[in-house]
Amino acid sequence: MHSTVVRVQNVFGFFTTVAFCVAAVIALSVIVNPQSPSASVQLRNVQVVRGRPHYYSYKKEEYAHIKFNLDTDLSTLFNWNTKQVFLYLKAIYPSSKPNTPPSEAIIWDAILPASSAPNHQNYYIHPNPKKSQTKKPSKNKNAKSKAKRDESPYPRGELHLQNQRPKYQITDITGRLQNRTDVVLELGWNVQPWVGALVWANKVDFGVWEGLKGGVSERFKFPEIKTKKEGDLGTEKGGEKNRGKPA
Template identity: 50%
Template sequence: MHSTIVRGQNVFGFFTTVCFAVAALIAASDLLAPRTPRATVAANAVQVVKGRPHYYSTKKEEYAIIRFTMNADFSSLFTWNTKQVFVYVSASWPNSTSSELTNEAVIWDTIITNPSADHLQNIGPAAMKKGRIDLKNVKPKYQITAPSGKLQETDDVVLKVHYNVQPWVGILTWTPQIEFGKWKKLKGGMSKAFKIPAIKKKDTPKKA
């Protein structure tokens, strides 16, 4: 006969095996739900300032403030296994020292929770619009700087929209670079290239 401890271990082992199998099925079910996100983003106004972008900066450097407009629909990313979606916008531009490298910095981000996660389903239809973002000429949360400390008159800057899906069970998934089954690549999500202007100099009074 098995002792009570051995029987308890067998029951616990069987229980964890069943839990793992159920969790694997739940995670795999995400592959059956189509993902068809789309987004448009455009830069509205760009300003370059020279100073300390953060209170902990030890020296003055050039940093850019990029106001932008974004319209996105991430509602297809929300399934019964989606806990929340992390969305962020980045600015990228060619590296001045190497043609193979690209500078990239995040200028804005947000977290969209599932209506079932924050109990908004009972509020009304407005709560079910989760996953849709409509921003017009908003100020960025973060300023961008360059490793060289210089940003003015930088060419070929583009804004990109990214997302990260956090499920209740399973692995994190990021913005796909290729299409996989019913998961489609983000449609749009990149702005037209623009140029960061020079620092606006203050007008000096003319001598009489």
């Protein structure tokens, strides 16, 4: 006759085996879920300015400020095992040294949650295009409309951003960016599942998963630094409450 400790060990071992098998089935089941992501990225404006990396630095570096249009349909990335999608837009340009990989720098990112994910202050809040056209609500209606402010005006996975300011100004390790050619903007993402491995953006077809259609802008050039700054050179963090804490 087995002792109590042996019985507990047998029950725990059986439970962990069943839990592992169920998790493996859930993680592999997403392969049969069709995916057909699409995106369009267009450059609106790019400027190169000179500034200091921090307040106490005496050395100035060149920074690129890039505005863009972004339209995406990533609704097929969300399934029963999707917790959130980390979306990012990066600038890719040739390195200053020959025979080296091109440089990449992220200018904008967003965390898109699934409907089953718990609410978090780091999740991306899509700007409402009708907000500027509506009247400012009175104070007694603020409490009622507070819950509706964070809802996206588009279906989950769809983004429609026009003349969007970057979240990050980018620089190069050499401190120089002006007159760099063959620069492109490219969209990428990571799908974080509830169970399983992190899935990166796929560019080619894999079974019922279609590769990303579009998602790359036309090539452009970083212009020369102008003596006078033109236009808005600010960044935009979005409607998220606190980007310093992990999601």
